[in-house]
């Protein structure tokens with residue numbers, strides 16, 4: 001069986017070396033030395049002023065909303081993972097979906113402007129598949145209306161925009177280090193901001209609000225991550241450039257076979273250095289998409305309808321129709337893409353797709 005993704009695992013000895021250290025110190029969590037080391041290494045690698053390592057990417061979104069004190073409506077995208085939307089609702093705010101741009105598949109800035117009302121307190125946008133939004137356009141709108149921007153950059157490890165990590169943009173940017181993401185710590189996530197006051201507030205928030213053993217600066221939650229998770233991050237850190245390079249090579253291999261069958265390609269701005277985190281295939285219509293999925297499944301290959309459904313059609317969050325997002329979600333699949341996927345497996349997958357399309 002070929003799955004859509006398979007977590008990367010470093011050589012076991014390299015992970016165990018870090019685990020030995022944990023045994024020696026008997027320090028398992030609460031801002032331990034491995035968490036500190038990972039934070040410093042990532043900050044340096046990504047070139048970001050503030051980074052807080054958290055227990056997952058969903059808590060990262062929730063802490064971002066909380067730290068900005070948001071109340072009211074957040075303008076957001078329906079073409080993302082459910083955690084973007086559910087975090088907004090979990091924090092007592094309201095999501096207002098705005099349709100996506102048909103070429104980048106990111107939230108359409110022109111439609112953001114039109115959707116802003118007196119209730120709008122922020123914009124929460126996802127850089128879908130690791131492809132940055134139109135950051136300048138969104139920033140202009142946010143500045144004009146004096147509202148903050150949170151970027152869900154869960155797919156963006158390794159993506160650069162204007163020569164720097166895309167985590168540098170937005171009032172707050174968040175990411176996920178879940179096992180299925182390009183760089184992972186088993187479970188994990190982070191928040192990034194240029195604002196040191198905001199960073200300090202989020203640092204309190206991830207640790208129950210503690211400002212000393214008996215003093216509390218904020219209402220907090222348990223957003224910390226452990227030494228074991230940091231150990232996985234440190235063991236994986238060494239492989240970042242191989243992880244990025246293999247994704248690029250694998251994507252080029254898919255392209256060689258499939259260039260003729262994509263009805264369109266993800267539009268990636270020239271300002272972007274892409275991380276090839278996902279390989280989306282956009283087909284002509286849903287019938288063709290289901291036919292391709294059936295063909296893959298009968299060859300024991302499991303693609304994923306990522307993202308489907310468009311979140312404005314989910315009963316819990318149901319709202320007005322958004323034609324672009326709804327149309328794309330019915331026609332898009334993400335093909336298997338992970339470190340140990342061989343070029344021969346990509347050839348096999350591609351041949352199955354071509355056969356399904358032409359049959």
Ligand SMILES: *Cc1c(COP(=O)(O)O)cnc(C)c1O
Nearest residue numbers: 056057058081083154176177178
């Ligand atoms: C993975 C993901 C999340 C959630 O991250 P977790 O670490 O799994 O909590 C949020 N948003 C998007 C777009 C994601 O892909």
